Amino acid sequence: MKQFEVIITKEQNRDRLDKILQTHDADWSRTQIQNLMKQEQILVNGEPVKSNYKATEGDVISVTIPSPEVYDIVSEDLNLNIVYEDADVAVVYKPKGMVVHPAPGHLSGTLVNGLMHQIKDLSGINGIMRPGIVHRIDKDTSGLLMVAKHDKAHQSLVDQLVAKTVTRKYTALVHGHIAHDKGTVDAPIGRDPKDRQSMNIVDKGKHAVTHFEVMERFGDYTLVECRLETGRTHQIRVHMKFIGHPLVGDPKYGPKRTLDIGGQALHAGVLGFIQPTTGEYLEFEVPLPDDFKQVLKDLKKD
Known part of the structure; x- marks a missing residue:
């Protein structure tokens, strides 16, 4: 200390x-x-x-x-897909089912463990448990994440998130037929007072805005692209439930009768930001994972 x-x-x-x-x-x-x-x-x-x-x-x-907490966070060869890397930042693909960073009692098999093996330097702003991690996506959400390789780059990326200039587009499959082609959900999100493990729309919650656009309709299901203006915990999952169209497969916010796909049908497919040193705008896109594609194929058959 x-x-x-x-x-x-x-x-x-x-x-x-x-x-x-x-x-x-x-x-x-x-x-x-x-x-x-x-x-x-x-x-x-x-x-x-x-x-x-x-x-x-x-x-x-x-x-x-305070003296830093000492944990033995080891590097692991998890064969992560590093989509992009330069001296300041990296963009990594997180597969569905992988946790972003270690926590007490869960110190291995996370994205951070894999990053420590594949990337030499990572920022330290978020502490020993979350080196390089600027933002997160849920365990069962697949997609792209920004990674900072030093603290100045980390601060630049955080500032861009605060300024709402980072492009974050998700593909989501939701329950119900959305009749209108596009819309915006502007509703504050906070801890659910009746369930502290969940988020909900609450009057004193944090400002949260999600824009969505219909990509395809499948009878009782709709495929949408969601663009985050803010980045609250479980934002898309909570907002889509709020407007009556919860995500397919979502064990926390979805209906009991849903498609069993091992978690919510949500994919962070597009990520764009300003490179901290050069000022160049970079944008990356990854296709839907195979299990998500299979669900859409099955719906088209039906």
Whole structure:
């Protein structure tokens, strides 16, 4: 554990606290500072504050950096499909059934284990359990993920997500016949007060917007492309359920009578973002996995 204090000078008066601390240590990212604030490891005059706190001359900033938890996260040869890689970022395909990062009690077989084997350097902003991981998709969702190879690239990708400039398009098979060709779901998402393991539409939830467009109709089922404007936990699954068209195969948000395909029919097929160093827009696309294709073939036969 490391502890130190910073006393605010006249020149720093009214500056944001995260900006001041970044000046104190240039290697710190805003995300790292904000995480420490949430954990009340950064105090102003002995009291916790929000990340947008504006300092006053004479404030005493106390910073405690906890010792990192030690886990033996080992690299594993999982033969991941690295779709793209340069000095700053990589784009990797996560197959259905694979967890993105390790957690206590589940330390192997994850995307991170495979990344550690195939990519030499990974960003450390998200800690030892999630090196390189900028965003996630659910275990039973297949598709593309951005991976950061160092902290500056990581921060750039996070900033793009916050600015809503990252392209994220998903293919989803849902229950029911959607009559209109396109639409937008704008409804806040938060923890379900009746089931803390699930998300739901709640008044005090986080702003969430999903745009969708019908790709094909199969009687009682509809294939849609969903474009995320925000990226909340289980966003597409919750939003499609909210409008009466839950995902096929979804064990958490779908109906009891659904097609048994081993999880929700959801595929993150298109991913686009600005390369952090060159400023070039990069976009990647991967086809539907074979099991998803087979479901669509069977529906067409019927």
